[in-house]
Amino acid sequence: MTTAEKDRTTRTEAAAIMPFGGWESTPNGTGSPDDRTLFRFPAPDDPAPSTVRVLTMALWAAVLGLTATGVGVIALVTVLGGAAFWYVPTLALFGLLSVAMAVASFLSIHRPVLPWLLLACATGPLAVDVLIAALH
Incomplete structure (x- = not known):
């Protein structure tokens, strides 16, 4: 060898x-x-994973990222206007959980179903972030 x-x-x-x-x-x-x-x-x-698979995962992750950016802008305006003490840590927790699952989905790209499950699970905490930012 x-x-x-x-x-x-x-x-x-x-x-x-x-x-x-x-x-x-x-x-x-x-x-x-x-x-x-x-x-x-x-x-x-x-x-190499198929181009369609990588493109679809990248688009899904891009939508998650743009949504998180929108939540961040809303959170910044809310914090500047005065927010409860739990507001920023809660948004950060759910946002980081969503990012961790999106990263894990790309690390598991060679598995058949796991990346899609992780991206779907990454959507959940971000949806909670959107709800918290919109209703606060």
């Missing part, structure tokens, strides 16, 4: 301590015991 060839069953040291089945930097063959790994950065020799 040359230095350019890597053993495809090798896992990074971080995989042993990370949640969600671990993170890995190299893919393993199908049917391997590491199929439970949900999130990983794509390796150079991974097949």
Whole structure:
């Protein structure tokens, strides 16, 4: 084996301590015991996800981001006008939860259904943010 060839069953040291089945930097063959790994950065020799899949996920994430920007503008105006003490931490909590799920969806792009579930779950906390900003 040359230095350019890597053993495809090798896992990074971080995989042993990370949640969600671990993170890995190299893919393993199908049917391997590491199929439970949900999130990983794509390796150079991974097949590229389809263009439609990436574009759809990017558009969904862009809509989430633009909505969050609108919530931020409304929150800024509300805070400048005087807001309750719970207002900013609550918006920040739900906003960060939404961002974390959107990021996780892109890290799981090679899974068949998980990215769509995570993007759908990212929409929920942002909807709560919109409701809080609109009703306060």
